[in-house]
Amino acid sequence: MTRHALLAFCALSLLGPVSASAQSRDWSAASGEQDATLGIRVPKGFKATVFADDMGRVRHLAVREDGTVYASLYSKNKDGWLIALTDGDGDGSADEIKEFGSFGGTGLALYKDWLYFSSDTTIGRYKLGEAAVPTGDAEIVVSGFPSQNQHATKPMTFDDQGHMYVTVGAPSNACQERARTPGSPGLSPCPQLELQAGIWRFDANKTGQKHGEDGERYATGIRNGLAMDWNHSANALYFIGHGRDQLQQLFPQYYTAKQSAELPAEEFHRAQKDGNYGWPYSYWDHQRGERMKGPEYGGDGKTPAENPDFIAPLTAFPGHWAPNDLTFYTGDAFPDYFRKGAFIAFHGSWNRAPLPQQGYNVAFIPMNDAGEITGDWSIFADKFKGEEPLASPRAATHRPTGLAVGPDGALYVADDAGGRIWKITYDHR
Amino acid sequence: MTTAKVLITLFLASVLAGLLPANAETVTGKAVYEQHCLSCHQADGGGVPMMQPELWGSRRINGPDTALIDFVLGGSASLPDEERAYSNEMPGFDHLSDAELAAVLSYIRSRFENDAPAIAARDIAARRSEM
Numbered sequence: 001m002t003r004h005a006l007l008a009f010c011a012l013s014l015l016g017p018v019s020a021s022a023q024s025r026d027w028s029a030a031s032g033e034q035d036a037t038l039g040i041r042v043p044k045g046f047k048a049t050v051f052a053d054d055m056g057r058v059r060h061l062a063v064r065e066d067g068t069v070y071a072s073l074y075s076k077n078k079d080g081w082l083i084a085l086t087d088g089d090g091d092g093s094a095d096e097i098k099e100f101g102s103f104g105g106t107g108l109a110l111y112k113d114w115l116y117f118s119s120d121t122t123i124g125r126y127k128l129g130e131a132a133v134p135t136g137d138a139e140i141v142v143s144g145f146p147s148q149n150q151h152a153t154k155p156m157t158f159d160d161q162g163h164m165y166v167t168v169g170a171p172s173n174a175c176q177e178r179a180r181t182p183g184s185p186g187l188s189p190c191p192q193l194e195l196q197a198g199i200w201r202f203d204a205n206k207t208g209q210k211h212g213e214d215g216e217r218y219a220t221g222i223r224n225g226l227a228m229d230w231n232h233s234a235n236a237l238y239f240i241g242h243g244r245d246q247l248q249q250l251f252p253q254y255y256t257a258k259q260s261a262e263l264p265a266e267e268f269h270r271a272q273k274d275g276n277y278g279w280p281y282s283y284w285d286h287q288r289g290e291r292m293k294g295p296e297y298g299g300d301g302k303t304p305a306e307n308p309d310f311i312a313p314l315t316a317f318p319g320h321w322a323p324n325d326l327t328f329y330t331g332d333a334f335p336d337y338f339r340k341g342a343f344i345a346f347h348g349s350w351n352r353a354p355l356p357q358q359g360y361n362v363a364f365i366p367m368n369d370a371g372e373i374t375g376d377w378s379i380f381a382d383k384f385k386g387e388e389p390l391a392s393p394r395a396a397t398h399r400p401t402g403l404a405v406g407p408d409g410a411l412y413v414a415d416d417a418g419g420r421i422w423k424i425t426y427d428h429r
Numbered sequence: 430m431t432t433a434k435v436l437i438t439l440f441l442a443s444v445l446a447g448l449l450p451a452n453a454e455t456v457t458g459k460a461v462y463e464q465h466c467l468s469c470h471q472a473d474g475g476g477v478p479m480m481q482p483e484l485w486g487s488r489r490i491n492g493p494d495t496a497l498i499d500f501v502l503g504g505s506a507s508l509p510d511e512e513r514a515y516s517n518e519m520p521g522f523d524h525l526s527d528a529e530l531a532a533v534l535s536y537i538r539s540r541f542e543n544d545a546p547a548i549a550a551r552d553i554a555a556r557r558s559e560m
Contacts, residue, residue: 057479074479149505150517172518179504180520182465227473350477353468394475394483417478 027337028378029361039398041383044121045335047383047427049092052085052411053093060108060155060325061404061412062115068132069094071402072108072117074416081105082117084132085421092423100133101126106153106226108402111164113206115222121145123166125207128399131199142202144210146195151224151412155325157237159230164204168211169224170197173298174244175280180251186296187288190280197279199239199271221277221310232330233340234371239273240280240323240344243283244294245351251295261352262287265316266323268342270371286316296351314373320349321359324401325414328367333409334426341366343380343411345400348393356389362400364411381413395420459527465522465538470505474541480517486542497534498556516529523560527553 015045025031027043034041035048042048057074064070071083081104085094106344107118114125115134123142126134141164145154151169158164173180175190190197195212200220202215209215218237225239248260255263264283270277278284282305287290291310293299317323324347329338342362348360362381366374386397393399402414469481474559477485484490489497504521505513522530527550 008507148517149513152516178517178524179506181524246468249464252464350480351468351472353471354463392471392473392475393477394471 003259019290020098025337027335027364027380028381029382034223034383038422039383039386039418039420042381042424045426045428046424048422048424051087051092051421051423052083053418053420055083055097055421056151057416058083058401058414058419058421059106059153059416060402061414061421062108063404064110065405065407067407069404069406069412069421070108070110070140071414071421072104072106072107076104082108082115083121086132088169088337094421096132098133102138106401107155107166109156110157111158116141116156116164117167118156120154121147123154123156123164135427137138139207142209142211142215143308144273146171146211148196151226151242153226153227155228157228157230158204159237160232160235162204164202165218165223165228165230166200166202166215167224167225167228167239168196168198168200170222170279172280173246174250174294176250176296180246182249182252184250184296186280186294187282188297191278193220197307199225199228199237215245216272219271219275219277221279221281223279227326227344229326229328229342231270231328231340231371233328233369234270235366236262236371238269238326238328238342238371239271240266240268240317240326241277241279242266242278242322243319243369246312246414247295247301251301254295254301257354258266260319261349261355262319264292265317266319266321266346267313268315268317268344268365269311269313272311275311276307276309278305278307281305282310284313286318315365315377317346317363317377318345318358320351322347325403327403327405327411329405329411331405331409331411337366338364340369340371343403345403345413347399347401347416348385348390348396350393353392357385357393357396358390360384360390360396360399362403381422384415439545456526456532458532458534461525461533462536465525466533469519474537480515481519482515484537484541484543490537490541490543491545494552495556498530498548498553499560501530501534502553502556502560518522523557527551527557 029041031044056077059072062070069085079099080101082101086096104120116125124138148171176184178184198220201218224242230240243264247255265286291305293303293305325345344363349357360412364380365377384398396414399417403414413422474484502523505519530553531550538545
């Protein structure tokens, strides 16, 4: 392929969801019907049940081999920061729900016999026994993450070689000299990249590690990659990052409100060791199919980024959708189309105002065993918002935050606005 | 041009003028709010759960002038750590003019279920000289 053909191909593949006709069957939410009691819409042939409701600010999910569902919480519920849910009679609705855990936040993952979880500054783990709720005290696996208000969550995922990957978000929007101030230039080099704005790799099995002393920076230039997952089939780490905010408010001379709502893209990447993903110096413009120089660093909305090291995304989503979790479909209960593909939970935008808010859905990217994208992304579950158009995030009924695949191949989806967890199964009809 | 065409042109011109940002002489609280505050606090002042507080019936907005002015000039960096409860920063707005700040603070004091007297440009100037 010539360079131009390749560019054109990349641009095409970044255009967005393809019409149903390009696939043998429409596996998008649009093929299904919204169910009033569920609140959401899933593709025809799929069924959703409310697994649990009003659970608080539920964030990430993990499902154990025996079917126990674990959920993390953005803020503590009455009896703890974590929830264990079991469905003894298998009717798709949890019948035993227990809260536990002395600290927490968003991060949550199962590794061997351990349940890993994190606050904004510390990663801990509980040893799991027979019972759903662990009995021992939490061990500290990594501490010392800098405390920060923005992009502070510390989600983790594990490879098959004993490593734990942790996203450490950027403590700012675009590393400006004066935070979120119109016209303020970006710091160069951006000092925040030293200990933040990237993905760090730690020993998965060692307790007492400290950020900055132990572990190594695996990838950099990532503003907030809290939607991250290890793909065991492709043996690679993937993430989808949050693009920067407020192009129009900070640089009204270069961007309209409409451009600022659409831009920049949310970028989906296969993380390369030592890869650089361009924050804060650049952002991805999915409409041009190009990486652009950030306005804090001399950009004007029309000038491409110069640094050839900044990696282009595999695919991209519209601005500010806020990817909150990523999980690969490892089950075999869904149709073949879904095998090895990526589900993404989009929390939904706030930064598209004054235009209507978007996102608030679960998207799907079809992929093969090698982790290559095989078709265009589509929306797998939607109607979480509750009203259309949605002016303000506060009015949304549900906001997707977490995903996990159960041992029976069901997909679980969490929501931190209504505190709901859905279980989505394929029932062949 | 027919009269109808002239009327349509005039109509379009006035619509377009309404979309342009207000210049310094006609600064209104609404225009400042829309350009500098709306993205975070939203059109209805409802904020964004976990990220930016709602401005509805706010103690800070209805409280003493000086505390409100100081907060908006300095942003959330001016708050003690234990008062920070949101996953975002409120930037300081000392780059806005006294007139712009007075207009926007008077604006938020008169909506979003707030009810407190307007703030004058000289009140802003007075706090600025203290900082």
